[in-house]
Amino acid sequence: xxxxxxxxxxxxxxxxxxxxxxxxxxxxxxxxxxxxxxxxxxxxxxxxxxxxxxxxxxxxxxxxxxxxxxxxxxxxxxxxxxxxxxxxxxxxxxxxxxxxxxxxxxxxxxx
Amino acid sequence: xxxxxxxxxxxxxxxxxxxxxxxxxxxxxxxxxxxxxxxxxxxxxxxxxxxxxxxxxxxxxxxxxxxxxxxxxxxxxxxxxxxxxxxxxxxxxxxxxxxxxxxxxxxxxxx
Numbered sequence: 396x397x398x399x400x401x402x403x404x405x406x407x408x409x410x411x412x413x414x415x416x417x418x419x420x421x422x423x424x425x426x427x428x429x430x431x432x433x434x435x436x437x438x439x440x441x442x443x444x445x446x447x448x449x450x451x452x453x454x455x456x457x458x459x460x461x462x463x464x465x466x467x468x469x470x471x472x473x474x475x476x477x478x479x480x481x482x483x484x485x486x487x488x489x490x491x492x493x494x495x496x497x498x499x500x501x502x503x504x505x506x
Numbered sequence: 507x508x509x510x511x512x513x514x515x516x517x518x519x520x521x522x523x524x525x526x527x528x529x530x531x532x533x534x535x536x537x538x539x540x541x542x543x544x545x546x547x548x549x550x551x552x553x554x555x556x557x558x559x560x561x562x563x564x565x566x567x568x569x570x571x572x573x574x575x576x577x578x579x580x581x582x583x584x585x586x587x588x589x590x591x592x593x594x595x596x597x598x599x600x601x602x603x604x605x606x607x608x609x610x611x612x613x614x615x616x617x
Contacts, residue, residue, distance in 0.1 A: 398588070398590060399588055400588065401574050401575075401577055401587055401588055401589075402572075402574075402577070402579050402581065402585070402586075402587050402588075403585060403586040403587065403588070404581075404585050405582075405584035405585050422562060422564065422586040422588075423562040423563070423586055423587060423588025424562065424588065425560050425588070425590065427560045427610040427611075428539070428560045428561075428562055428608065428609075428610040429562070430562035430563075430564060430586060430588075430608060432564075449536050449538045449539045450539075451533060451534040451535065451539055451540070451541035451608060452534070452541075453533065453541060453543075453564065453566070453606045455564070455566065461513075463512050463513075464512075466512055466513070468513050470513065470515075471516075473516035474513070474514060474515050474516055475513075475514040475533040475534055475541060476512055476513050476514065476534060477509070477510055477511065477512055477513075477514070477533075477534025477535065477536070477541075478512075479509060479536065495564045495606060497539065497541060497562060497608040498539075499538040499539040499610040499611075500538075500610075
């Protein structure tokens with residue numbers, strides 16, 4: 396079975412520069428689940444997109460305007476959201492911060 | 507398909523008192539995934555246990571001594587870990603904090 400490391404330490408985990416003010420760290424995963432940190436500069440936009448994975452997210456820091464389907468809400472540190480499979484979603488970063496995105500199954504396109 | 511709400515706001519989400527200095531909030535979920543916040547008082551112990559779910563965790567705050575199988579490490583805000591299915595694991599809270607635990611499939615025993 397596909398598996399990442401047991402422990403992930405923030406300072407040892409490489410950042411991927413996705414451009415347009417967004418950076419990503421890959422944390423724990425196997426074939427069923429994957430945790431990813433996504434850091435946004437102020438004003439950075441997570442373009443509307445969809446995928447077949449279920450997604451849950453925790454807002455580690457910052458403020459984001461989040462769109463899921465036809466709903467748009469402002470989420471802040473401590474809040475969270477759920478994205479059903481194949482639901483269109485995207486965000487605008489209003490204050491710089493980090494989203495903890497977790498997918499099931501894992502994002503094979505991120506590896 | 508089983509599904510929770512799209513958005514979870516920290517101040518609107520009930521805390522469950524699990525006793526022994528541990529509290530829990532249930533965030534987003536469907537049948538494939540579930541995100542749970544677990545808040546620990548200093549010295550609180552997550553007893554060694556195991557389950558068939560894959561688990562990924564992000565340390566939102568605090569310091570924890572974490573045991574996974576035969577490995578024991580100290581994790582702090584910003585770190586993370588992965589627990590394979592049926593792997594024994596547990597923690598001791600060294601400084602008060604919150605763990606973001608995500609399971610696949612969802613924890614039917616938490617609902």
